[in-house]
Amino acid sequence: MGTHKNLPEKQPDHAIELPSLISRLEEIRESITVSEAGMAAKLASVNPVYSSSARNLVHYLALRRHDIRGLQDQLATLGLSSLGRAEAHVMATLDAVLGALYGLAGRGWQPHPSPASFSQGKKLLEEHARALLGPGPQGRSVRIMVTMPSEAALDYALVRGLVAAGMDCMRINCAYDDARAWAHMIEHLVRAREELGKGCRVVMDLAGPKLRVGPIEPGPELLKIRPSRDLRGQVTKPARIWLVPATREGQPLPTQADAVLPIAEGDLASLQCGAGLTFRDARGANRRFTVVTVADGCVLVECRQTSYVVSGHELTVKRTPGLPMVFKVGVLPPLESPIILKRGDRLTLSKEPRLGRGAELEKGRASQRGALITCNMPEILGDIRAGERVWFDDGKIGGVVREAHSDHAEIEITQARIGGSKLRENKGINLPDTDLRIPCFTAKDLEDLPFVAAHADVVEMSFVRRPQDVQELRAQLARLTDRPIGVVLKIEARKAFDNLPELVLAVMQHPCAGVMIARGDLALECGYERLAEAQEEILWICEAAHLPVIWATQVLESFAKTGQPSRAEITDAAMGERAECVMLNKGPYIIEAVASLDDILRRMEAHQVKKTSRLRALAVVGKLA
Numbered sequence: 001m002g003t004h005k006n007l008p009e010k011q012p013d014h015a016i017e018l019p020s021l022i023s024r025l026e027e028i029r030e031s032i033t034v035s036e037a038g039m040a041a042k043l044a045s046v047n048p049v050y051s052s053s054a055r056n057l058v059h060y061l062a063l064r065r066h067d068i069r070g071l072q073d074q075l076a077t078l079g080l081s082s083l084g085r086a087e088a089h090v091m092a093t094l095d096a097v098l099g100a101l102y103g104l105a106g107r108g109w110q111p112h113p114s115p116a117s118f119s120q121g122k123k124l125l126e127e128h129a130r131a132l133l134g135p136g137p138q139g140r141s142v143r144i145m146v147t148m149p150s151e152a153a154l155d156y157a158l159v160r161g162l163v164a165a166g167m168d169c170m171r172i173n174c175a176y177d178d179a180r181a182w183a184h185m186i187e188h189l190v191r192a193r194e195e196l197g198k199g200c201r202v203v204m205d206l207a208g209p210k211l212r213v214g215p216i217e218p219g220p221e222l223l224k225i226r227p228s229r230d231l232r233g234q235v236t237k238p239a240r241i242w243l244v245p246a247t248r249e250g251q252p253l254p255t256q257a258d259a260v261l262p263i264a265e266g267d268l269a270s271l272q273c274g275a276g277l278t279f280r281d282a283r284g285a286n287r288r289f290t291v292v293t294v295a296d297g298c299v300l301v302e303c304r305q306t307s308y309v310v311s312g313h314e315l316t317v318k319r320t321p322g323l324p325m326v327f328k329v330g331v332l333p334p335l336e337s338p339i340i341l342k343r344g345d346r347l348t349l350s351k352e353p354r355l356g357r358g359a360e361l362e363k364g365r366a367s368q369r370g371a372l373i374t375c376n377m378p379e380i381l382g383d384i385r386a387g388e389r390v391w392f393d394d395g396k397i398g399g400v401v402r403e404a405h406s407d408h409a410e411i412e413i414t415q416a417r418i419g420g421s422k423l424r425e426n427k428g429i430n431l432p433d434t435d436l437r438i439p440c441f442t443a444k445d446l447e448d449l450p451f452v453a454a455h456a457d458v459v460e461m462s463f464v465r466r467p468q469d470v471q472e473l474r475a476q477l478a479r480l481t482d483r484p485i486g487v488v489l490k491i492e493a494r495k496a497f498d499n500l501p502e503l504v505l506a507v508m509q510h511p512c513a514g515v516m517i518a519r520g521d522l523a524l525e526c527g528y529e530r531l532a533e534a535q536e537e538i539l540w541i542c543e544a545a546h547l548p549v550i551w552a553t554q555v556l557e558s559f560a561k562t563g564q565p566s567r568a569e570i571t572d573a574a575m576g577e578r579a580e581c582v583m584l585n586k587g588p589y590i591i592e593a594v595a596s597l598d599d600i601l602r603r604m605e606a607h608q609v610k611k612t613s614r615l616r617a618l619a620v621v622g623k624l625a
Contacts, residue, residue: 018105021074025098028066032091035062042505050508053124053546055115059090060544061501078104085611087543088121089114121546129548129580132458132486132514133169134201142577142601143168144594145203145550149586152188153181159188161591163200166598169458170200171583174448175207186455201457203488206445208462209438211429213392214374216356218334221311222282225259225303238302241289243268245297246330254295261309266327268299277301277315277327282308289315338422339371341397341413346370349390351378351407356425375429380436384409388433391524395430397421432494432525440469441476453480460488460516465495467506474510484512488550491538492518494525500538504545515542516583519553539578543610548580556597560587565596573597577604578611 036043039058046054063086072082080100086093091114102109116124130136133143146167152159159170170189172182186202193200228237239258244251246262253260277289289301313329339358341347346359348370356373381404390399390411398415440463441449452459453476461473470489477485487510489496489503496503507513517538523531535551542549556573559565573596576582582601584593 017074017078018101021071022098022101022105024071025094025101028063028068029091029094029098031065032059032062032094035059046505046508047511049128049511050513050545052115052120053128054505054508056088056090056121057501057504057541057545059115060087060541063090063094064540087540087610088125088546089116089118090544091115092117092121116546124546125543125548125580128512128514128546131512132488132548133581134199134457137166137168137198140166140598140602140605142579142605143581144597144601145169145171145552145581145583146590146594147171147173147583147585148185149590150177150181153177153184156188156191158591159185160192160195162594163189163192163196163198165591165594167594168200169203169581171203171205171460172456173205173207174445174452175205175210179448179451182451182455202455203458203460204448204452204456205460205490206448206452206462207442208445208464208490209377209440209442210463211380211431212376213423213425213427213429214356214376216339216373216425217337219337220282221332221334223259223261223309223332225307225309227304227306235304238304240292241301241303243289243299243301243327248297249330253298254293255300257300262330262332264328264330266315266325268327269294269297270325271299271317275317277317279309279313279315281313282310336424338424339373340420341371341416341423342420343413343416345413345416346402347399347411347413348372349381349384349409349411350374351381373423377438380431380434380438381409382406383434383436384431385434388431391430391432392423393421393427394520395524395528397423428521430521430524432527435495436465440464440466440472446476449476450480453477453483453485456485458486458488458514460490462490462518463493463496463521464489464491464503465493466499467502470503470506470509486510486512486514488514488516490516490518492521492525497522497526497534497538500541504541504547508545508547514548514550514580516550516552517579539610549578550581550583551576551579552583553585555582555584556593557585557587559596560584560590560593562587563589563592565593570600573600574604577601577608 036055036058043054043058068083072084075097076082081093081097083093083097091112095111095114099109099111136143144166146162146169148170170185172185189200189202225239225241227235227239230236241259241261242253242257243261243263244253245268246264249260249262271291271294273291273294275291277291279287281287287303287305287307289303291299291301293300309329309332311329311332315327315329317325319325339356350372352374354372354374357371359371360369384401384404386401386404388401390401391397397413399411399413401409402412403410459473459477461469464470473487487507489507491497491500504515515538517535519531519535522534526534539549554569555576556565556569558569573582582597584590584597587593
């Protein structure tokens with residue numbers, strides 16, 4: 001057979017690609033260098049502890065201005081890094097890839113100095129996490145944070161149990177309880193740390209300017225009394241009610257009961273067991289209470305029929321001979337009267353200090369008067385514009401602003417349950433499209449800050465939106481204390497997400513900082529469809545800045561509340577390993593939830609670090625041998 005001398009020698013598949021790949025990567029590297037030069041002033045303002053980290057963040061932001069998906073595929077084909085794990089060490093990764101490409105092309109390569117090498121990027125993140133959240137426990141680098149329930153101020157065993165189960169950070173939400181209760185929680189933590197020989201940081205969360213529905217017209221002053229019945233409607237257990245002198249209302253009673261009725265007039269001590277108190281309830285039905293216990297001036301009665309009692313009701317005891325004894329019911333607390341909203345309804349958000357109310361027919365007219373509410377920060381009406389979205393009660397009710405005026409806004413309800421959803425006072429309001437110009441601190445925040453500055457290891461800033469908000473917090477802390485206090489920015493507003501790079505650079509002016517992904521409000525502000533994408537972007541940017549991240553909202557929530565986790569939330573908890581800390585909320589089974597999360601995180605750490613899979617030996621593979 002003859003030789004084919006005229007055929008060209010076959011070239012490797014990558015031979016023609018190398019020059020274009022090198023050129024493309026060098027263009028990206030040059031754009032990063034230019035970007036860093038343009039950010040020189042901002043980089044100079046960060047705290048020295050974050051100097052290298054801030055430079056790396058700027059490099060990452062410059063890298064992500066490019067769409068390099070095609071380039072990634074080409075690099076992967078050559079068996080090189082696709083830059084998909086470059087967050088913590090951008091320039092070092094680029095130079096490593098360029099060095100390999102130059103080598104394949106037979107050319108020499110001289111790497112440039114980078115702010116974070118492969119090992120330094122990981123080390124810086126670990127150091128910053130340790131400074132903010134404390135040392136990670138043995139065998140688990142991801143910390144566990146737990147929000148304290150009110151009971152933690154009274155129950156030392158609860159706090160001790162949480163520390164023993166694996167809690168690394170005690171979170172106190174300043175939106176609840178008061179300074180006295182917070183002090184007791186911290187006292188319990190100090191005692192538990194000493195007894196168990198474990199560390200645990202104190203994290204305090206400022207409530208921030210959370211928009212909430214204003215007061216709503218109360219319902220009637222009425223108490224519904226209802227016995228227990230079986231499926232056939234037969235009474236299985238009568239209702240038990242304490243009749244208590246109105247002057248002693250709220251004091252402890254000998255036994256539990258279904259209800260308590262204050263008695264404004266009448267000598268309860270004169271009643272005897274077996275006596276019957278008759279009355280006509282609010283519906284005009286004849287009803288009877290039977291006395292079963294008389295104790296210390298209070299009377300326990302039973303009722304075998306559903307009854308509606310209102311303030312001022314008279315209960316009568318017939319006497320033979322003699323006039324009947326009359327007992328008058330005192331003032332009952334009004335029933336909650338939520339507003340029912342359906343799709344297509346109109347809701348007025350008013351600036352005037354009025355009580356909210358539901359829709360109703362106007363007197364003497366066939367037309368209906370729409371529902372009305374106020375909010376705790378009426379000044380926002382100057383910022384709202386027509387066409388902007390509104391969410392109420394954690395997204396249970398949604399609407400769109402149809403008209404915007406200086407003193408009110410007209411909202412059309414676009415999302416509600418079939419049959420209507422209930423809107424109650426004090427429920428949250430989210431305006432994801434509105435550029436709110438409200439202060440970063442409320443009067444309550446400023447009142448709480450002295451306690452926070454004196455006791456907290458870390459302060460969390462809620463509803464941060466702009467870099468100026470971060471500067472204001474730092475100024476407040478500097479005014480109150482010279483103690484080193486970490487600062488965590490809660491990313492929960494759409495504006496905060498949009499301004500994330502600027503916020504991160506602003507908080508890096510503080511010597512100890514981090515970020516929380518507050519997924520509850522963030523989902524409403526960015527849209528549920530985009531939540532997964534948004535939290536990934538936050539994780540990437542924070543890793544590039546070597547800032548620790550707290551993964552929060554609804555982690556193992558079913559477990560903490562019911563003792564039974566859902567399958568989906570177990571997977572969600574496992575993904576929390578991507579962060580430096582995972583936060584759990586309160587619930588009756590919170591100690592068990594902490595212990596379970598501790599186990600989940602320890603297992604996941606053997607398989608995953610950030611976005612990198614760790615290829616430990618798999619037991620399941622051995623079954624094929």
